[in-house]
Amino acid sequence: MTGSDYDFIRKLLKERSGLMLSAEKQYLVESRLMPVARRNKIQSLTELTCRLRAGTDEALIAEVVEAMTTNETFFFRDRVPFDHVKNHVLPTLIAARGSHKRIRIWCAAASTGQEPYSIAMAIKEMGASLDGFRIDLLATDISEDVLEKARAGLYTQFEVQRGLPIHLLVKYFTQNGDLWQIAPEIRRMVQFRSFNLLSDFSRLGSFDLVICRNVLIYFEQDTKTAVLEKLARVIAHDGFLILGAAETTIGLTQAFKSVPDKRGLYALSHTSDRVVPLPLRSLAS
Incomplete structure (x- = not known):
C-alpha cells in the first residue's frame, strides 16, 4: 500500500466512522484489509484502494469500515x-x-x-x-x-x-x-x-x-x-x-x-x- 493509498483510507474511515488513524498505523490497515481483498477476489491493496476511490461500491466501503472498527470486548470488562x-x-x-x-x-x-x-x-x-x-x-x-x-x-x-x-x-x-x-x-x-x-x-x-x-x-x-x-x-x-x-x-x-x-x-x-x-x-x- 502506497502512502497515498493509506492517506485515502485514513480519510475514508474518518468520514464514514469517525475513526482517526495515526500515520504509523499503516501496518494495521494492511493486516485488516488483506482479508477483505481476498474475499472480494481483489489482487492487491492498491486495487482495493482504486475500487474504493471510485466510490460506487457501497458494500465494499461498508466492509472496509467494519474491518477497521471491530474492537475487542469481554464480559464485565473493567468491573x-x-x-x-x-x-x-x-x-x-x-x-x-x-x-x-x-x-x-x-x-x-x-x-x-x-x-x-x-x-x-x-x-x-x-x-x-x-x-x-x-x-x-x-x-x-x-x-x-x-x-x-x-x-x-x-x-x-x-x-x-x-x-x-x-x-x-x-x-x-x-x-x-x-x-x-x-x-x-x-x-x-x-x-x-x-x-x-x-x-x-x-x-x-x-x-x-x-x-x-x-x-x-x-x-x-x-x-x-x-x-x-x-x-x-x-x-x-x-x-x-x-x-x-x-x-x-x-x-x-x-x-x-x-x-x-x-x-x-x-x-x-x-x-x-x-x-x-x-x-x-x-x-x-
Whole structure:
C-alpha cells in the first residue's frame, strides 16, 4: 500500500466512522484489509484502494469500515462501571422513576454483545428492587457482522472465561457443543441495532443511562466533542453517562460533570436542549 493509498483510507474511515488513524498505523490497515481483498477476489491493496476511490461500491466501503472498527470486548470488562450501575446509577434512577417505572439504557459500540449482556445480567441480579419496572436496553454498533453474533448470543469457552463470574455462567448460559448460549431471558432484554455515532441521535429518543466506553479514544478532538454534545441532548436531565477508563469530557465539552468518587461516571451539568423520549419499539429496524 502506497502512502497515498493509506492517506485515502485514513480519510475514508474518518468520514464514514469517525475513526482517526495515526500515520504509523499503516501496518494495521494492511493486516485488516488483506482479508477483505481476498474475499472480494481483489489482487492487491492498491486495487482495493482504486475500487474504493471510485466510490460506487457501497458494500465494499461498508466492509472496509467494519474491518477497521471491530474492537475487542469481554464480559464485565473493567468491573468499575458495572459497580457504578449496580450501586449508584440504578438505585438513583429507581428512586427518581417511581411514578412511571421505566428506565431506558443505551449501550453504544456494543460490539459482539458482551457489554449489554453484562448490563442485562446485572439488572437481572437486582431482583425485587426492579419489580414493576420496564427496562429498555438498546445496544448499537456500526458493524452488522458483530451485531449478528451479538443477537445469536453464542460464545466460545475463551470468551465466557474472560470476565464472566462462574456463577453467572452456570445461571445464565447453557453449553451448545463447543459454544455457550446465553439464556433467552437475557437475550430478550437487549435490542440490537446498527447505528453510526456520526449520525443524528435524536431519532433514538432519550435515555436515563448511556454507556459509551472505549469509543472516543479512536476519534479526533472535534469528533469527540460532537459526539459528547449529541449525547448530552439525548440523556435525561437527571441521567448518567459512562465513559471508558482512558476517556474524559475535560477539555471537550462543558455539558457534563464528573460524579464525585465515581471514575468514568458523568452527569449533565445543564438541562437545556432535551429531546422527547420515544418508545423503544419505534427503533425496530
